[in-house]
Amino acid sequence: MTPIIDLRDIYKIYYMGDSEVRAADGVSLKIYEGEFVAIVGQSGSGKSTLMNIIGCLDVPTSGEYYLNGEDVSELKDDEQAHIRNKTLGFIFQQYNLIAKLNVLENVELSLLYAGISKSKRSAMAKEALERVGLSDKLKNFPNQLSGGQQQRVSIARALAGNPSIILADEPTGALDSKTSREVLDFLKKLNQEGNTIVLITHDNSIAAEAKRVVRIMDGKIIFDGDAGKAFEAR
């Protein structure tokens, strides 16, 4: 079986003055369809770099990245945008909703850039909002919603285009513990429904919710295995 995500010996090197920073230092990682993987690490460990590369927001300095069997490690701007649009759904810590668009329009955004017709766009967005339980808030604006609701809108936005992978970057970082719980439960539910989820977090207790944990330190993978074993090993 081909993995959805196949990182092969990925390096990402930044130069700060004379010193060299290896944000990704020979990372190899395979993620298969239907997995729920948490990438965990302290700030500065290189997990954000990894997430940017996985999310096709950045290209590695060297190494190969196959997404759905396709080499995406040397794409140009617009080609990356196309891949993001078709195969990836992002959930951000700060929700990243556009304030002047209403809930429905926010969810429709990626479909808009995919060139889907208006009626179909609206139907797909409504379906995604129904899945997160916000069918009654279509015309509301983000600032009229609670943090938890806003994060659910952003989840709906990530789901709307039926992406192969959902990439969640600290999705509970701005939420209280109760709403965090709800969001995590929802991600689990999505995973049970067959969605592949990659969760990036610095918080071990959140990472423990995933099936598989990948721990990053100084740009290297120092642990990769079952969530249960991840924490007893320490």
Add this chain to the structure above:
Amino acid sequence: MGFFQAFKLALKSLAGNKMRAFLTMLGIIIGVAAVIILVSLMQGLTGEVTSMFSDLGTEVLTVSVQSRGATRTVDDEDFYEFYAENNELFSAISPNVTVSGMVKQGNNEYSSSVKGVSEEYMAIEGYELTSGRFISYSDIEYYQKVCVIGSYLSKEAYNGNAVGNTIKVGGNKLTIIGVLEETDDSTEGSSDDLILLPYSTACKIGRTQINSYSFCVADTDNISYAEEVIDNYLYNIFKSDDYYTIINMQALIDQMEEMINMMTMVLVGIAGISLLVGGIGIMNIMLVSVTERTREIGIRKSLGARRRDIMRQFVIEAGTTSAMGGLIGIVLGTVFSIVLGDAIGINATPTVLAVGVSAGVSIFIGVLFGYLPASKASKLNPIEALRYE
């Protein structure tokens, strides 16, 4: 993302900050309005001047001779001889004699202009008669004391029944033989307030000389050539061009139009500078807008917006801003042109061309000056844009 979608987005973005949008547009509004007002007023002025000069006859060459001090002179017989020799070039000739004398009918005095002319003067001016006849060749030959009057005098002094009555000019009693049809508005001092008499009679009773000769050319295309022929004829006689002048109305109109056009260009050029400043204002605000919306751009890019999607969004926003400014400017400019034109007394309704060009230019300026900020936005790195606070 389609064009229409981007346009809707642009309207929404402008509506979100109305005050700023209006101030941004102001430069374009003023520029477009200024251009339209200037072009319309100048065109109105050109029209007015042209029609004024055309009334004087564009197919007529007016020749006046000032032979004082010259060893030779040219009289009406010479001119008639010249006219007969060039009959393929000219269709009519009339000497003009201005008579200054009190016009009296009964005890009433009038300030009508009194002119001595030939029998062909009617054709030169394109007059029609409402009653009676025009001056004839024999009237001139025999110094008949007859005259044709304009519609003002006919109405005012004779209640429309002027023919057969008499009128006094400088103490000389003239019999009215015809009445001209109205050419203006039959008021005092208008071109309907006149008396025409045989030029021979006019010279006699006014104790004066022929002031000038009107030559009507057969074909207006030949007017310059006809002017040259007259010029050569007179130059051969006087051996100098100090003793005569030839006035070509068409040439005067052309000169005038050229002058007004040049003035229009200069004024529009100055008004155009405010359009340029308006465009720079748009660019400035768009740059601010791009910075303010860095995060939004990051979000859009992370969701799959390509460079051209972002580009289009901002270019259309700039274009929409200036197009709306242009539209308001056109409306304001049109209203002001008509009102100002009315006040001055000319028809200054903007032409479709002026409106079309202003609309086009304002959209073009928006797109031109929106290009740089849009290009900046489209090249933002999504990672950095998302992190932007």
